[in-house]
Amino acid sequence: MRVEVTYSQSFEMVGSHEFRAVVARYRFEIFFAVCSAAQDFIESLDHAFHAFVSHLSHNFPARLPFCEGQKTAD
Numbered sequence: 001m002r003v004e005v006t007y008s009q010s011f012e013m014v015g016s017h018e019f020r021a022v023v024a025r026y027r028f029e030i031f032f033a034v035c036s037a038a039q040d041f042i043e044s045l046d047h048a049f050h051a052f053v054s055h056l057s058h059n060f061p062a063r064l065p066f067c068e069g070q071k072t073a074d
Helices: 007-014 016-025 027-059
Strands: none
Touching: 016 027
8 A cells, every 4th residue: 555645744744853864864865866957957958048049040140140150051
C-alpha cells in the first residue's frame, strides 16, 4: 500500500527538527540538484537566444550591425 502526502503534510508529520536533520544530511545532493537544474535552464536560455539572433540575422541582416559579414539565406 502506498500513501502519498504533500510537502506540508510530510513536514507536519515529521517535525521541524527531523526535517532539518534530513536537509543537513542531504545538503550536498540538494545543492548539486539545484545547481544542475540552474545550469540546464541557463543552457536552454543560451540556445534560445542564439536561435533568435540567428533568425534575426537571416531575416533582417541590414538592421543588425553585429551580424555584419554573415551570409544570409536567399
